[in-house]
Amino acid sequence: MLKVEHLFAGYDSKIVLKDISLQFHRGTVTALLGPNGSGKSTLLKAIDGLIKPDNGAIILDTMNIDAMTKNDIAQSIAYLPQSGNSYPSCNVFESILLGRKPYISFEPTKHDMEIVEKTINNFNIDSLAFRTINQLSGGEIQKVLIARAIVQEPEVLLLDEPINHLDIKNQIEILQIIRCYTINYNLITVIVFHDINRALQYADKFVVLKEGYVYSEGDSKIVNPEIMKGVYDIDLDCIEYKGRKLLFV
DSSP, rough: OOOEEEEEEETEEEEEEEEEEEEEEEEEEEEEETTSSSSSHHHHHHHHHHHHOOOOEEEETEEEGGSSSSHHHHHHEEOSSSOOSOOOBHHHHHHHHHHHHGGGGSOOOOOOHHHHHHHHHTTGGGGGGBBBGGGGGGGHHHHHHHHHHHHTTSSSEEEESSTTTHHHHHHHHHHHHHHHHHTTTOOOOEEOOSSSHHHHHOOEEEEEETTEEEEESSSSSSSSSHHHHHHHHHOOOEETTTEEEEOOO
C-alpha cells in the first residue's frame, strides 16, 4: 500500500498541496482528476521524491519515501512526466534498456536484456526495436516511454497525462496495456487524466483535486455532474450506455 499522510508540498515558498491524505492499493488504477493548477502533477512529483514535503509523509508499505535513496526509489517507483519534445538520440531497444539503470552496476546482464525483450514483445513494438526515437510517431514514442517505466519493475507506476495529444486508437491501446500490467503485476498505478470519460473507462478509483485539496475520492459514483460542477464550474449531463457511465456537456 502507498499512503500519503497529511501532505503539504510545493515549490520554494508556495504551498501547492494542502493536507493531502490518501491511500493507493496494489492492483488498482487510480485516476487523478481536477483542473489545471489543482496539484495533480505536484502530487506525483512528491510521491516520486522529486520534491520534498514541507510537512507530512509518503509511506510505501512501511518505508518513508523521504528516507529512501534515489536508487531505492528508482527500483520501487516509476514516474513518467508529461510528454516533452526532447528524447534520447538512441534506438528503441536502448531507450527502454535505460529503465534498467537502477539495477545495472557495470553493464546490462542477460536478465536485463530479457526483461527489455519481453516488454517490447508485450507492447507489440518488436518492429520498432532498432529504429531511432525521432523516427517514431507520438503514439509509438509514448509506448516506448511507458515500456521504459515498466522495465524498472516498479511497485508504483506514476503517469502524468500519458494519453495527451494521442489519437483514440493509441489512447485505448496504451491504457489497455497499463491496466493489464497493473493487474498482472499487482502495481499501484496513479494516472493524471484530463479526459474524464477515459478515466471512467480504465480507472478503479478516483481522486479529485481542487486548489491543492482533496475535493472528493472514491469509486466511479463520485464522478458525477454535481461534483464535476463544483470542481470545473461547468454543467455536465450523465448517461449510462452499454454498462458505462458517460459525462458530456
